[in-house]
Amino acid sequence: MNIRIASQIAKTHLLAKKRQTLVAMLGVTFGIAMFITMISFMQGVNQFLEDSALDASPHIRLYNEVNTQRPGLIEQLNPKNFNVIYHQKPKDEQARIKNGMTIAERIEKESGVLGVSPQVATQVFYNNGPIQLSGTIAGVDIERENRLYRLETRLKSGSINALKTNPDGLIMGAVLARKLNVQVGDKVSVTTPVGSTRILRVVGTFGFGVGTVDNTKSYADLSTVQEMLQKDPSYITDIHIKMIDPLQALPFGKRIRAMYGYYTEDWATANKAILAGEKIRNVMTFVVSMTLLVVAGFGIYNIMNMTVINKIKDIAILKATGFDGRDIVAIFLLQAVFIGFTGGLLGLGIGFGISYVLSITPFDAGDFLSIKTFPVIFDAKYYVMGILFGVVTTVLAGFFPSRKAAQVDPVAILRG
Secondary structure, eight states: OOHHHHHHHHHHHHHHTHHHHHHHHHHHHHHHHHHHHHHHHHHHHHHHHHHHHHHHSOSEEEEOOOOOOOOOHHHHHOTTSOOOOOSOOOOOOOOOOTTHHHHHHHHHTSTTEEEEEEEEEEEEEEEETTEEEEEEEEEEOHHHHHHHHOHHHHEEEEOTHHHHHOTTEEEEEHHHHHHHTOOTTOEEEEEOTTSOEEEEEEEEEEOOSBHHHHTTEEEEEHHHHHHHTTOOTTOOOEEEEEESSGGGHHHHHHHHHHHHOOEEEEHHHHTHHHHHHHHHHHHHHHHHHHHHHHHHHHHHHHHHHHHHHHTHHHHHHHHHTTOOHHHHHHHHHHHHHHHHHHHHHHHHHHHHHHHHHHHTSBOOOTTTBOOSBOOOOOOHHHHHHHHHHHHHHHHHHHHHHHHHHHTOOHHHHHHO
16 A cells, blocks of 8 residues: 555545535534633633632531430330420530540641641621621631631731731621721621620731632631630630642541541532532533534545545546555545544634633622633643544544445446
8 A cells, every 4th residue: 555645646535625625624623622612611610619619618627516406305205106395495505526626736747637727616797887797707726727728818908917916806708898898907896696796806808719708707816706605715616627638638537537526527528519510511511522523523424425426436446456445445534634633733723712712801700709710721631632532533434434435346336
């Protein structure tokens, strides 16, 4: 088989039907361009949401789940009978973790742990004149919390050092501060579920870019929140843990749950909705991209099939002059490879261009997410996948017509 001669014949066939060749090439180009654009955008969205979730939440949260159910005395004495109890009050159980500071220090010494932050978290009402908003306040050691969440890089105003020197300081979510119409230096009245009220001064604002955090949360000194809840200095409700490797959070969470007997929630469980959405987007991207490429492949198949029919006498003459079946297959496969490779390269260029324009297009997500432009990932592996898919699809589409051409009987064709 002479590749040079086969290439010249393939080139002649392609140039003879320029419109058909262009249509087949554009099919591949469109498929690859849409594949690159979709996968770059979808993976960018997935990465942005995953990073936001991991940045704003602990890899593991250790807490005491409060169970307010209280079995009645009648049910205990007569468990098999039909008992009716009216107006039974729920059990008063505290959310405290016993020996919370000791547990936090022990966990911090474990290998693979990046940092640990024991804290007191509670629901509160923020009051500023006629404005009253519900939210949460976390009493923390600000140095430990900064190590976990890099608060210094997320501050919109003020500083974390001000919280160390001011026992009545408050670092508030930026959106929450805007809704309350307060700035650094202003005072806010904070009311806890136990009915106590304390005036705190805003010493800073932060923004994680996640609406559920920036809209509701504030940080105060650990001892301040303990006093507001009328609890002793050992009172701890949550222990937040960050791992060096987030994937180790799942087995490590199970281990410390068995060790200390408290409930643990890892980042994957806390962000089930985000991870489920990521899987759905990945499936959608794969299905749509494959559909585009398969449709392009069918277009190439039809064009190659028509070429075989139109060139049937030429094929018969080639076989009569000494070309065997492998030579005929090579001629048509070379045409398919040229269409796939050229269309694929054009598709990569167009896909990159669309993705770049998308990446610089302003996007306003309001208070829900802090994002300025559409999230797009430029990863070389997606471009390699795109060109491979384009070439493989077109080669498969050209293989079957080429086999048909290779089986042509020159004697029957020339006689007919």
